Amino acid sequence: MSVPGDDDDLRPATRLVRVGRDPRVTGPFVNPPVVHASTVLFESADDMLGNRQRYVYGRRGTPTSDALESAITEIEDSAGAVLCPSGLSAATLAILACVESGDRVLIVDSVYGPVRHFADTVLKRMGVSVDYYDPCIGAGIASLFRDRTTLVYCEAPGSLTFEMQDIPAIAAVAHERGARVVVDNTWATPLYFKPLAHGADIAVVAGTKYIVGHSDVMLGTVAANDSAWRQIKETHGTLGLAVGPDDIYLALRGLRTMAVRLERQSASGLEVARWLAGRSEVSRVLHPALPGDPGYDLWRRDMTGAASLFGFVLAGWSETDAKTLIDGLRLFGIGASWGGYESLAILAKVRHIRTAVPWRAEGPLIRLHIGLEDPADLIADLERSFAAVVTARAADDTAD
Numbered sequence: 256m257s258v259p260g261d262d263d264d265l266r267p268a269t270r271l272v273r274v275g276r277d278p279r280v281t282g283p284f285v286n287p288p289v290v291h292a293s294t295v296l297f298e299s300a301d302d303m304l305g306n307r308q309r310y311v312y313g314r315r316g317t318p319t320s321d322a323l324e325s326a327i328t329e330i331e332d333s334a335g336a337v338l339c340p341s342g343l344s345a346a347t348l349a350i351l352a353c354v355e356s357g358d359r360v361l362i363v364d365s366v367y368g369p370v371r372h373f374a375d376t377v378l379k380r381m382g383v384s385v386d387y388y389d390p391c392i393g394a395g396i397a398s399l400f401r402d403r404t405t406l407v408y409c410e411a412p413g414s415l416t417f418e419m420q421d422i423p424a425i426a427a428v429a430h431e432r433g434a435r436v437v438v439d440n441t442w443a444t445p446l447y448f449k450p451l452a453h454g455a456d457i458a459v460v461a462g463t464k465y466i467v468g469h470s471d472v473m474l475g476t477v478a479a480n481d482s483a484w485r486q487i488k489e490t491h492g493t494l495g496l497a498v499g500p501d502d503i504y505l506a507l508r509g510l511r512t513m514a515v516r517l518e519r520q521s522a523s524g525l526e527v528a529r530w531l532a533g534r535s536e537v538s539r540v541l542h543p544a545l546p547g548d549p550g551y552d553l554w555r556r557d558m559t560g561a562a563s564l565f566g567f568v569l570a571g572w573s574e575t576d577a578k579t580l581i582d583g584l585r586l587f588g589i590g591a592s593w594g595g596y597e598s599l600a601i602l603a604k605v606r607h608i609r610t611a612v613p614w615r616a617e618g619p620l621i622r623l624h625i626g627l628e629d630p631a632d633l634i635a636d637l638e639r640s641f642a643a644v645v646t647a648r649a650a651d652d653t654a655d
């Protein structure tokens with residue numbers, strides 16, 4: 256059975272089944288034990304003082320956390336990985352591990368909103384300056400470096416607006432200047448994009464989304480290469496970030512089926528996206544895996560698949576029309592997060608969270624997450640709701 260590293264030649268779906276299953280941890284069972292622990296006992300006072308044990312305290316690791324950490328380490332091809340209580344805490348850990356007072360960080364303008372909030376509050380209070388940059392900047396990021404720029408934070412495609420980023424070009428510039436590169440890889444997951452193989456030092460994933468896959472657990476992962484791993488591990492321990500064993504177990508269970516879920520959701524997502532692109536009301540579909548999308552070439556070059564999360568713009572529509580469309584959907588829930596088995600729709604408000612490149616759109620932006628439903632049902636649902644908006648508008652016009 257698997258000793259880390261010996262499955263490198265296997266295909267991604269096969270690796271997802273085998274990772275994190277060390278028989279020294281699981282014994283004869285298929286799955287690891289769910290170990291609930293704070294205190295860990297030692298044989299003697301000397302053993303405790305000398306830290307002479309694999310496990311010393313619940314927060315510092317258990318067989319359950321070992322199983323998921325080693326699984327993530329393997330699929331990220333990283334030096335090591337840690338688990339955090341949410342995707343946001345994984346992102347903030349990655350940043351905190353790399354900066355000190357007086358440093359500057361470059362953060363992509365399309366970053367996940369709560370990470371921007373962290374940068375504008377906590378980082379600022381720490382005396383770390385933040386510059387936001389155009390997601391499409393590529394190697395042009397060189398012109399934004401200053402003396403103490405020590406970190407570049409990327410996310411591709413961007414939250415809500417789905418711009419792709421040229422990670423290898425950005426990483427090459429950053430490393431020339433001695434800066435570290437963090438990539439939030441929640442959209443593509445390590446299955447469809449390998450940040451470290453494309454030049455990043457640290458890969459962050461909100462496991463809450465596709466890894467967990469069932470909308471029932473919050474969890475984040477941080478994987479790092481040799482140059483950043485010690486700092487990540489040390490900062491993770493110092494901050495006391497620990498995840499409960501039941502949540503870890505559910506994330507590991509989700510990981511086993513991630514390849515098959517993503518394959519289906521990705522195909523359904525593209526089917527719905529293509530259907531929307533053919534609607535006269537829709538002026539733009541924001542999906543990097545659609546030919547014609549501004550990020551398509553980068554997506555094709557760097558990623559091996561696409562998530563089922565994308566946006567579309569309704570040209571000339573009012574916000575009320577867009578809300579009527581969302582409220583009229585029967586099969587799409589209205590709510591934050593994504594990556595579960597069920598479809599979701601939200602009205603995306605972007606303008607207030609862009610500062611480097613103002614968001615300009617010809618109408619409201621809706622973000623869809625496509626789940627495991629039959630895409631024909633989802634399309635029929637959308638079609639019905641589009642028709643309802645037209646009816647509501649006609650009724651409004653008569654009332655005027």
Ligand SMILES: *Cc1c(COP(=O)(O)O)cnc(C)c1O
Binds near residue numbers: 341342344410439464
């Ligand atoms: C959801 C999300 C996060 C945060 O994950 P939580 O588990 O909700 O804290 C971070 N980055 C991206 C891109 C996300 O979509």
